[in-house]
Amino acid sequence: MTLLAADECDLDLAQGGPFRRLQERVGLIRNGFSIPRRIAWAVAVTWVPLLVLSLLQGRALGSTPRESFLLDFATHARFLLTLPLLIAAEAIVGPRLASAGKFFARAGLVRPQDGPAFEKAVARLVRWRDSGWAEAILLAIALVGSWTANFEKWYGVGPLTWRILPAEGGERLSLAGLWFHAAALPVLQFLWLRWLWRLVVWARFLYSISRLDLDLVPTHADGAGGLGFLGTDNAYVGFLACALGWSFSGDVAFRLFYEGAKLATFQAPVAIYLLACLVFFLAPLLVFVPALVRARREGLKIYSRLVDDYNRAFHKKWTQERPPEPEAFLGSPDIQSMAGLAANYDRVRQMRPLPFGGREVVQILGLALLPALPLVLIVVPVGDILDFLGKALF
Secondary structure, eight states, X not given: OOTXXXXXXXXXXXXXXXXXXXXXXXXXXXXXXXXXXXXXXXXXXXXXXXXHHHHHTTOSSOSSXXXXXXXXXXXXXXXXXXXXXXXXXXXXHHHHHHHHHHHHHHTTOSOGGGHHHHHHHHHHHHHHHTOHHHHHHHHHHHHHHHHHOOHXXXXXXXXXXXXXXXXXXXXXXXXXXXXXXXXXXXXXXXXXXXXXXHHHHHHHHHHHHHTSOOOOOTTOTTSSTTOHHHHHHHGGGHXXXXXXXXXXXXXXXXXXXXXXXXXXXXXXXXXXXXXXXXXXXXXXXXXXXXXXXXXXXXXXXXXXXXXXXXXXXXXXXXXXXXXXXXXXXXXXXXXXXXXXXXXXXXXXXXXXXXXXXXXXXXXXXXXXXXXXXXXXXXXXXXXXXXXXXXXXXX
16 A cells, blocks of 8 residues: 555655745755755854854953853854754654655555545645745744843843843844844744644644554554554654754853853753653654554454463363373474464553653653753763762652
């Protein structure tokens, strides 16, 4: 069954949409390979102007760390790490999710009678993914959000930063601050919102598929009725958690290094951040729990009856119809079949109600925490890190 053979790119969330078509029209995307070029342009229109304008107004190295653009770890992390990773994710996350979506049909999980419903779900995904209205709304939110964001008040620091200059009766935005709010931050926020929207589209697609009568196999070796591939491919969404982690760790590193903050101060925010990553990136897969529970329950009934019938026949053949002869047991297919049935029953009994396991959880948590390691190691002694981990774990 190859419902998607006509168009292999339909389910790729990184494809389509007005923003991608614009990039193709101006030459940023050529022959499908464009990540380095797009990253270079993104940095050129976000971080580079901030550096140049800060140098022009003497805010590259100000009188305090907060007034120094070059010392702002969080800004560098946002535009030199998070932004490139959001672009690179199109070559990593998009194809993996597309592969998972197409595998429903290729693996025979979608029954022939559900083919039209499956194709309808694919068509909805493409329509929502390519929606011009959706991207226009996301762009508007990004533009408005960039001017309402006030990082200084959020963090409880003074008004003077490399983005804000003193003026009569108050303060005013520096040239770098104007570019930050008018161009750099909107670009970053739009890419974030675009990914969030496409993950919503992916979640809606999974919900539609979960409503079908999937042909699950309770004895499947993946322990998830044949849906184990879904958890494996969906775990690559954790790459976005890695992108977000760089922004978070950049701000933490700044406050640790320049403001004397303690690592223990961030225990609760880090725990909330990790929990949010797990919930956001794994929650869409929970729509398959009812189908998996149902498949396990029905599988236990079927294999319990099958084992019972076979064991009764085995007992009758080897203990009642004739005296047992020890030699006859050697190499008997009856013994092997009984062992195989018992193994299949155990496999059904151990079947997970989730299409993902501990490995996928660890993968997402590892990607979310990866950005913290190099930055924290720079500003925190190894002994403090081990003490922090010890308190967090034990």
